Amino acid sequence: MAARVPNVEASSEASVTHQSPTKITSVKALAELPGLTSIPPVYAFNSNTAIPQDQTFSEPEESIPIIDFSLLTSNNPDDRFGVIQKLRKACENWGFFMVINHGVAESVMKSIIEVSKGFFELTEEEKQEYAAKHVMDPIRYGTSFNVSADKVLFWRDFLKVVLHPKFHSPNKPASFSEIALEYGKRAREVAREIVRGISESLGLEKNYIETAMNWENGFQILVANIYPPCPQPELAIGVPGHTDHGLLTLLIQNEIGGLQVQHKRKWVSVDAIPTSFLVNIGDHIEILSNGKYKSVMHRAMVNNKATRISIAVQHGPALDQVVSPASEFVDNESNPLAYRAIKYHDYIELQQNNTLGKSFLENFRISTI
Numbered sequence: 001m002a003a004r005v006p007n008v009e010a011s012s013e014a015s016v017t018h019q020s021p022t023k024i025t026s027v028k029a030l031a032e033l034p035g036l037t038s039i040p041p042v043y044a045f046n047s048n049t050a051i052p053q054d055q056t057f058s059e060p061e062e063s064i065p066i067i068d069f070s071l072l073t074s075n076n077p078d079d080r081f082g083v084i085q086k087l088r089k090a091c092e093n094w095g096f097f098m099v100i101n102h103g104v105a106e107s108v109m110k111s112i113i114e115v116s117k118g119f120f121e122l123t124e125e126e127k128q129e130y131a132a133k134h135v136m137d138p139i140r141y142g143t144s145f146n147v148s149a150d151k152v153l154f155w156r157d158f159l160k161v162v163l164h165p166k167f168h169s170p171n172k173p174a175s176f177s178e179i180a181l182e183y184g185k186r187a188r189e190v191a192r193e194i195v196r197g198i199s200e201s202l203g204l205e206k207n208y209i210e211t212a213m214n215w216e217n218g219f220q221i222l223v224a225n226i227y228p229p230c231p232q233p234e235l236a237i238g239v240p241g242h243t244d245h246g247l248l249t250l251l252i253q254n255e256i257g258g259l260q261v262q263h264k265r266k267w268v269s270v271d272a273i274p275t276s277f278l279v280n281i282g283d284h285i286e287i288l289s290n291g292k293y294k295s296v297m298h299r300a301m302v303n304n305k306a307t308r309i310s311i312a313v314q315h316g317p318a319l320d321q322v323v324s325p326a327s328e329f330v331d332n333e334s335n336p337l338a339y340r341a342i343k344y345h346d347y348i349e350l351q352q353n354n355t356l357g358k359s360f361l362e363n364f365r366i367s368t369i
Contacts, residue, residue, distance in 0.1 A: 025124055026143050026157045031228035043153050044235045064261075064270060065090035065097040067279075069190065072197050087194075088201035091281055095296030096261045096270075099194070099250075099277040104186045106275050109252050112183040112311050116224035117254075118173040119159055120309075130159070130170055135352035136345070138168040155236040155302045157226050163313070164188065164220035180222060184313065187277075188220055191248050191315040194279065198248075202289055204328065209288065212326065213247065213317035219344065220315050227258060227300060227308040238300030238308075241267075243361060245348050246282035246316030253278075256308035262297035269301075283347070283361040284317060287339045290325035295361060319345040340364045 027043075030036070067090065071083040090097040119127070132142035140160040144153040162168050163184035169177035192215065199209040209215075227238040238258060252272075253259070259270045259278065272278055283295045300310070317323055324341030342364060351360045 025128065027153075027155050028120055028157050028226060028228050029124060031230065037231050039155075039230065039232050039236055043155055044232070045152050045237055064268070065094055066273070066276075067097050067099050067194075069099050069102040069193065072193055084197055084201050087197050091198060091201065091285075091293040094261070094263060095281040095294050096263075096298070097279055098273055099190065099279050100273060100275075102190050102277055104190060104277075108179075108183055108186060109275060111179045112222075113252065113254055113309055115173055115176050115179045116159065116311060117226070117309055119170060119176060119224065120157060120226045122172055126172060135349055138162040138166070139170055141170075154239055155227060155230050156238045156300065157228075159222075159224040161222045161224075162220070163222055165217045165318070183311075184220060184222060187250050187313045188315065190277065191250055191313075195247055195315070198281075198285065198293070202292065202329075204326070208326075209247070209285075212288070213284070213323070214321050215317075217318040218316060219246070219319050219348075220313060223312045223314065225300070225308075225310045225312070227256075227302050227310075229304050229306060230302040231304055233302045233304050236302055238302045241297045241299045243295040243297055244280060244282045244312075244314055245284065245344075245351055245360075246314045247285050248282055249280050249312050249314045251278040251280075251310055251312045253308060253310040256303070256306050258301045258303065258308045259310070260299050260301060267299070282314065282316065284323050284344065286361060287323050287364070288326055288329075290329035290335060291338045292329055316348075317344045319343075319348075323347075336366075338366055340366060 030040070065086065067087055068083060071079045072087070074080050074083075087097070127141050130139050130141040132140040138161070141158070142160075143157045159170070161170070161180060163180065167181060167184070169180055171177075192210070195209050195215070196206045200206050202208075225238070230236050241262060251259070257269065257271060259272075260267045261270060261280070262268070270278060280296050280298060281293055285293050286295045300308075302308070321344050322341050323344055325337055325339055329335060330337050339361075347364075350363075354360060
């Protein structure tokens, strides 16, 4: 079923000053209504639809891991060995880490944020040219996650653009194509080295994951998110807890925070180091490693003061690649097969046509009972 951008009727329920109903097709347009002091009920979570935020938030008892990329690419064996061990611990204990000294220019990172902001500032009519129709469309603009299935809408608009193996781009803003092409290439270079490090940290050959997942034809998608100020942030959420498909996601954001990751069953706010990449393990690293490394639940919170923009670039196997646990991690006695094999394309299509709120990967776990 093709997803459509919903028309949210802003009336007295949304506490706006005007009397006539207005059809709203995006969260950004809704947030910009004059006199908006509360959110429409369709955006309000309650105890039946979300975990109470005040009971789950926690200050981390330990620091979020930081990986120095320059050591990962170092010719010094001792430096590389040390950072590989640190990467292993980060993947085992967190499924999430920050990457510094990665070599991607700050100007390149700022440019992709600014040009994405420029897209969201286009007229609603211009953005609707890319309105979501099918989950595998190479360019998709929309709101929430899957409006045909979401019972409660999320306080977020998005633009999803496939960058690899074939590059796509909206034609507005004019500079989007050039900036996204450069940023995608640089992010892919960083992701490749991290994947190589993860492969070694698992005790595999450096290029094992690249080869097994057909990296050269791997799927890369840019997801630009905008979270406008919300008059009732305690009732709404940008994106609920979920894990990502693919191998790795590299995320950057403007100066406004909002990302939380789940660690030891508690939600932890992430204060990003400026110009760092926030990296999380995807579902298909978990499948490949037969659960040795696990994809991490994360979510996006909203605030009532400033607009947050984040850019997530997901890197996955080739779309036609069937992913299953590597034989090196399967032992019928101590480490039985934990996940069913599935083609990456099919996994994405199923996940994107579903709803968020829990790990979609659980649907492919093999029961040991």
